[in-house]
Amino acid sequence: MSDKIVIDVLTLDSVQCAACGYMMESIAALPQEIQDAIEYKEWSIKNKEGIGKFIEMQGKVLPTIAIQGDLLFESIIPQYEELIDAMAERAPNPDLAERVKALRDKGFDFDNLEENLARAEAGANTRRVED
16 A cells, blocks of 8 residues: 555646646645655656556546546646645545645645755656757
8 A cells, every 4th residue: 555645747848838837836836744745747748658648547638637546637726725635535545644634724835846846857758859
């Protein structure tokens, strides 16, 4: 049994698509206590791996946040409380669900956003044209 909540963010490209960037920011700006309880990855459809994940998850629109394999926030950037509630509902074990629920009133941590996005490798999986 996993001890982390798995979040997949299906995007066009979080660097060039504003909505996709905001979607990644909504995950990257979660407080450190939540960061410790989740594993997340951006899946850009600008590469084979991202296209494969989009098809595997039966994505319909971009950007989309999936939690534990459930497509939840399709083209809708979630409020902090909505995101926390969705994670708690899908946590792989009751202890983790309670830990996440306890942080419902904490709010996004925008002070460390750049660091969080770098750790999330936002935009790193986008196909780039070499000079």
